[in-house]
Amino acid sequence: MHEDQIYLELKRHQENNEMAAMATIVRREAPSSGKQGDKALITSDGKVNGWIGGGCTKGIVIKEALEAMKEFSPRLVRIQPSTGSPEQKGVKTYKMTCMSGGSVEVYIEPIMPKSNIIIFGRSHIAMALCEIGSAAGFAVSVVSDLAEKEMFLNASNVTGLGSYNRKCNNNDFVVVCTQGEDDEKSLLAAIESNPGYLAFVASRRKANGIFNALKKQDISHEQLVKVKTPAGLNINAKSPQEVAISILAEIIQIKRSEESQLSTPLSTQEQELQDDLYINPVCKIPVQKSTAKHILEYHGEKVYFCCDGCKESFEKEPEKYITTLP
Numbered sequence: 001m002h003e004d005q006i007y008l009e010l011k012r013h014q015e016n017n018e019m020a021a022m023a024t025i026v027r028r029e030a031p032s033s034g035k036q037g038d039k040a041l042i043t044s045d046g047k048v049n050g051w052i053g054g055g056c057t058k059g060i061v062i063k064e065a066l067e068a069m070k071e072f073s074p075r076l077v078r079i080q081p082s083t084g085s086p087e088q089k090g091v092k093t094y095k096m097t098c099m100s101g102g103s104v105e106v107y108i109e110p111i112m113p114k115s116n117i118i119i120f121g122r123s124h125i126a127m128a129l130c131e132i133g134s135a136a137g138f139a140v141s142v143v144s145d146l147a148e149k150e151m152f153l154n155a156s157n158v159t160g161l162g163s164y165n166r167k168c169n170n171n172d173f174v175v176v177c178t179q180g181e182d183d184e185k186s187l188l189a190a191i192e193s194n195p196g197y198l199a200f201v202a203s204r205r206k207a208n209g210i211f212n213a214l215k216k217q218d219i220s221h222e223q224l225v226k227v228k229t230p231a232g233l234n235i236n237a238k239s240p241q242e243v244a245i246s247i248l249a250e251i252i253q254i255k256r257s258e259e260s261q262l263s264t265p266l267s268t269q270e271q272e273l274q275d276d277l278y279i280n281p282v283c284k285i286p287v288q289k290s291t292a293k294h295i296l297e298y299h300g301e302k303v304y305f306c307c308d309g310c311k312e313s314f315e316k317e318p319e320k321y322i323t324t325l326p
Helices: 003-015 055-071 124-135 183-192 204-215 240-260 268-276 308-316 318-324
Strands: 020-029 039-043 048-050 075-080 091-095 103-111 116-120 139-143 157-159 172-176 197-200 277-279 286-288 294-298 301-305
Touching: 003 020, 003 039, 003 048, 003 103, 020 055, 039 055, 048 055, 055 075, 055 091, 055 103, 055 286, 116 124, 116 183, 124 139, 124 240, 172 183, 172 240, 183 197, 183 204, 197 240, 268 277, 294 308, 301 308, 308 318
Parallel strands: 075 091, 116 139, 116 172, 139 157, 172 197
Antiparallel strands: 020 039, 020 103, 039 048, 075 103, 277 286, 294 301
């Protein structure tokens, strides 16, 4: 797969709110099949898009990429004939068991789906939030019939209120800071998009007035209580910039809290991947049964290997490894 195609695949996963990991060979010694600069995108279902080598290397990279996504932590993976080097923080060392030999070092970086801040309105708070939200790494969109692109240079797009029809997910953070311009219409559109986080920049008195108007439009009490108002953390903010900082701080607090609690049950797809992985009894490297090329049958059971070297070692001394069979 060409590098441009890898990045297109990455973009598609981010748009679909899916995690992935980018693996890049940063160093190699011949005769390893992977070359310096080769890269691949590993998705959460264990698929490899690109090339980082086969045999031992592929199995190790899949294993470490899945761990990197689970822990939200990058790592350098070193695969070499000898594992005698001292342990280093952030470095995982494996023994190269493939008969082809050589060594490679692969940097694996987990890539989280990009979080979005969707701002309704063109107020000074809206402009300040767009600027600092973009600087913090969020993708920022603005929804307003009166806003101009020149007012929000850091926004990825500026959309009219009538054109807004987004269905949000937990990676979308919506802030209504219209401050007198289309308050009711904007808050209604924001509520109907059903984001995980929705804040309304208004005093409690003003917010209650808007809420009462929305109740007449069949917006339920359960929908209204999800609206955070006043918006942001209570830091005694006064200026538009300070209010924007308090809102962004609250968004980051919620985002990081959700990330730390991502110990959800395995999805069907993830369970299928777990079932497809087989621990090579020789080098303890996971092998995908569906794509394994080195297989033999021992006492009526299939044994899968990452490379010809492991298969040959097992054939010579099966009793040495039989106790470690999965």
